[in-house]
Amino acid sequence: xxLEPHIATVFDRDLESVQAQIMTMGGLxxxxxxxAAQALEMRDEELAEKVRQADAAIDAIEAQVQADCxxxxxLRSPTASDLxxxxxxxxxxxxxxxxxxxxxxxxxxxxxxxxxxxxxxTAGTLRRMAKTVQLMLKDALDAYIARxxxxxxxxxxxxxxxxQMYNGLFRTLLTxxxxxxxxxxxxxxxxxIAKNLERVGDHATGIAEQVIYLVKGSLxxxxxxxxxxxxxxxxxxx
Amino acid sequence: xxLEPHIATVFDRDLESVQAQIMTMGGLxxxxxxxAAQALEMRDEELAEKVRQADAAIDAIEAQVQADCxxxxxLRSPTASDLxxxxxxxxxxxxxxxxxxxxxxxxxxxxxxxxxxxxxxTAGTLRRMAKTVQLMLKDALDAYIARxxxxxxxxxxxxxxxxQMYNGLFRTLLTxxxxxxxxxxxxxxxxxIAKNLERVGDHATGIAEQVIYLVKGSLxxxxxxxxxxxxxxxxxxx
Numbered sequence: 001x002x003l004e005p006h007i008a009t010v011f012d013r014d015l016e017s018v019q020a021q022i023m024t025m026g027g028l029x030x031x032x033x034x035x036a037a038q039a040l041e042m043r044d045e046e047l048a049e050k051v052r053q054a055d056a057a058i059d060a061i062e063a064q065v066q067a068d069c070x071x072x073x074x075l076r077s078p079t080a081s082d083l084x085x086x087x088x089x090x091x092x093x094x095x096x097x098x099x100x101x102x103x104x105x106x107x108x109x110x111x112x113x114x115x116x117x118x119x120x121x122t123a124g125t126l127r128r129m130a131k132t133v134q135l136m137l138k139d140a141l142d143a144y145i146a147r148x149x150x151x152x153x154x155x156x157x158x159x160x161x162x163x164q165m166y167n168g169l170f171r172t173l174l175t176x177x178x179x180x181x182x183x184x185x186x187x188x189x190x191x192x193i194a195k196n197l198e199r200v201g202d203h204a205t206g207i208a209e210q211v212i213y214l215v216k217g218s219l220x221x222x223x224x225x226x227x228x229x230x231x232x233x234x235x236x237x238x
Numbered sequence: 239x240x241l242e243p244h245i246a247t248v249f250d251r252d253l254e255s256v257q258a259q260i261m262t263m264g265g266l267x268x269x270x271x272x273x274a275a276q277a278l279e280m281r282d283e284e285l286a287e288k289v290r291q292a293d294a295a296i297d298a299i300e301a302q303v304q305a306d307c308x309x310x311x312x313l314r315s316p317t318a319s320d321l322x323x324x325x326x327x328x329x330x331x332x333x334x335x336x337x338x339x340x341x342x343x344x345x346x347x348x349x350x351x352x353x354x355x356x357x358x359x360t361a362g363t364l365r366r367m368a369k370t371v372q373l374m375l376k377d378a379l380d381a382y383i384a385r386x387x388x389x390x391x392x393x394x395x396x397x398x399x400x401x402q403m404y405n406g407l408f409r410t411l412l413t414x415x416x417x418x419x420x421x422x423x424x425x426x427x428x429x430x431i432a433k434n435l436e437r438v439g440d441h442a443t444g445i446a447e448q449v450i451y452l453v454k455g456s457l458x459x460x461x462x463x464x465x466x467x468x469x470x471x472x473x474x475x476x
């Protein structure tokens with residue numbers, strides 16, 4: 001029996017460690033998105049502040065993942081699918097870090113919005129949208145861990161729902177702004193929140209596509225499904 | 239004399255090749271940003287269409303850079319500063335690809351906006367903002383090639399100007415929307431364009447920070463300068 005463990009075992013152990021960090025990070029990001037949306041709906045400044053502070057922990061894990069992956073590349077010189085996996089982990093960490101930023105931004109805006117009158121039932125719609133993208137993130141990460149291309153494909157398809165929710169909100173907010181100009185500032189913030197949640201959906205979809213690439217060796221052939229809204233007057237689908 | 243070139247030479251040659259691609263990509267992205275802003279101001283749908291089509295070329299170079307970098311990691315197993323350089327190149331390529339997406343989105347919105355009345359002189363302001371972030375991108379890439387931490391630091395400082403331009407536009411657009419609700423839809427698009435240009439500035443700053451990290455081995459100590467606007471009523475600085 002060799003004293004030196006097999007190189008693949010060492011690599012696998014290192015990989016498991018960074019994957020565990022990714023899952024921790026994912027959990028924090030998911031909680032931040034839900035908490036931020038709840039802070040918005042309930043006008044809960046304390047919860048918003050908690051989300052803002054949690055972002056530092058997310059950023060710290062991301063930095064650690066990137067450093068650990070760089071060390072893994074330097075020490076283990078992985079090739080082929082091992083290399084692809086490390087690069088995928090780095091991309092997932094970067095995507096999660098961005099999603100954490102969006103949650104933090106949502107929390108900041110929710111505090112600003114406590115100074116203003118609510119705009120219809122848009123905060124509730126945004127909470128449902130947040131729940132949808134949080135589940136997409138969760139499933140994309142689960143698909144990564146299980147190397148489940150089927151689940152990843154399902155996440156990709158769900159991005160269409162998020163785009164439709166965003167388009168609906170865009171129109172609703174326009175209506176509220178036109179009906180009462182006092183809604184304009186609040187509606188601008190709500191619109192940005194909607195756009196940021198839609199971006200979280202895009203990142204979840206990006207992670208899902210990475211999983212498909214990892215499992216199948218190629219990216220999905222058809223173009224990503226997009227809600228077929230080409231209304232050039234409002235251009236809500238931009 | 240060895241028939242095998244020194245490993246460092248091979249690495250350097252490969253690196254030069256991907257760096258050349260990065261510079262080509264940077265040139266295309268810079269042109270796309272300026273063209274898109276001009277298409278907006280001149281209501282030039284043909285130019286906007288050109289920008290939309292150019293994005294495919296930018297995406298193709300990015301995919302090539304990522305593939306070449308992965309090959310470089312697999313074949314050359316770089317360590318220490320060589321590894322850091324390859325990872326930096328991958329990050330720069332991803333950032334440029336995102337900036338290309340922003341230019342394409344600007345071009346799409348400029349076409350939608352030809353259907354609507356101009357909103358004050360905001361298209362001109364956006365063109366100046368586009369010029370500012372294009373120069374930041376250019377200087378960040380030049381700083382990378384020259385490993386010039388001084389120039390990179392200068393780029394970082396200029397991000398503050400972009401934030402101020404954005405904050406000014408946010409307020410101007412709010413005023414136009416409140417004065418005349420018919421401006422609302424156009425102003426929403428112009429606001430997104432402003433936000434996207436500000437994001438290009440953020441990406442240029444991110445590239446500059448990567449350069450500083452590459453040269454000095456650590457990220458800048460002080461937090462990134464942010465325009466000190468904490469106006470919690472409009473929250474323009476979010």
